[in-house]
Amino acid sequence: MQTSDESPEEKQPASDQQTPLNGISPTPATQPISVEPALPADLKQSEQSRDTSLRTDSNAVHQEGLVYPPLPSFYEEMPSPPQQSIPEVPRVPQAEQIPTPPVTRQEELNSPPAFWQGPVGQPLPPGYPPYPQGQSYLGNQPPPFVVGPPRPKKTNKWTVIAISILVGLLLLSCGICFWAGTSMFGGMFNQVYNGLSNGTQVVNNFYDALQNKQYAQAYHALKPQGSLKNISEQDFITRAEKQDTLYGPVLRYSVGQPDLSKYDGQVLDTISLPVDVARTKKSYTAHIQLKLINNQWKITAIDNL
Numbered sequence: 316m317q318t319s320d321e322s323p324e325e326k327q328p329a330s331d332q333q334t335p336l337n338g339i340s341p342t343p344a345t346q347p348i349s350v351e352p353a354l355p356a357d358l359k360q361s362e363q364s365r366d367t368s369l370r371t372d373s374n375a376v377h378q379e380g381l382v383y384p385p386l387p388s389f390y391e392e393m394p395s396p397p398q399q400s401i402p403e404v405p406r407v408p409q410a411e412q413i414p415t416p417p418v419t420r421q422e423e424l425n426s427p428p429a430f431w432q433g434p435v436g437q438p439l440p441p442g443y444p445p446y447p448q449g450q451s452y453l454g455n456q457p458p459p460f461v462v463g464p465p466r467p468k469k470t471n472k473w474t475v476i477a478i479s480i481l482v483g484l485l486l487l488s489c490g491i492c493f494w495a496g497t498s499m500f501g502g503m504f505n506q507v508y509n510g511l512s513n514g515t516q517v518v519n520n521f522y523d524a525l526q527n528k529q530y531a532q533a534y535h536a537l538k539p540q541g542s543l544k545n546i547s548e549q550d551f552i553t554r555a556e557k558q559d560t561l562y563g564p565v566l567r568y569s570v571g572q573p574d575l576s577k578y579d580g581q582v583l584d585t586i587s588l589p590v591d592v593a594r595t596k597k598s599y600t601a602h603i604q605l606k607l608i609n610n611q612w613k614i615t616a617i618d619n620l
Contacts, residue, residue, distance in 0.1 A: 510583040514605045526565040538613035563595025
């Protein structure tokens, strides 16, 4: 007996549930089974005719290109365009390579860098060549600092005037000192020079007269004083002739350096001169003393003729 709670579908065996309906394979339990309701024959025929008409209209629309994207059949039925041959481009002969001048420093600075110039330490972006081995590029370097010419210093006008005055005073004092020194030492120098030149000339005249045996002329160069005191002209001639007889005549003589030991720096009135005399039989040195008498130099003493 069947109770009211049990339906006929629940009492069907499991084998009946797995049996395919209308030749359709069973679907998994997770997928729902769609069961189309049965339609009458006339309604089903009208649906088929309507689908056929819609399919025909769709093909016509696609053939006209009014639907996007077109169906694959549209591309298959399209006529292929005629293939055109690409004309061959004539080959242009390569021109001779013209040597380029060397790049100057200015052009090198103006030319773009060969490497990426980014901050130091930042990796290279893609597409940039790597740095040369063992080198690093630090980007654009600033131009070297060039020190300009120093600015001329402004000089104070009063400083220049003061320096000019000091230089003028220094030159003036030097001139005064030079004049004073010339006046003092120049007078002394002139006095000594004149005394020596005049005294030497008197000695030269004396020995020239003895060498020429002009004894009277030689006597006029003497001033009988000292060792020649109270000697007369005749006595001098006799003494000179005796000297020539004993030692021969005077062959040559030479006046030496003067002795100014008695000069006090004020008045030069006494000079001592050595004279080297060479005779035929004897050579000796005679010491002559001269004295300024009445502004004339005279021989006042002689130890040997």
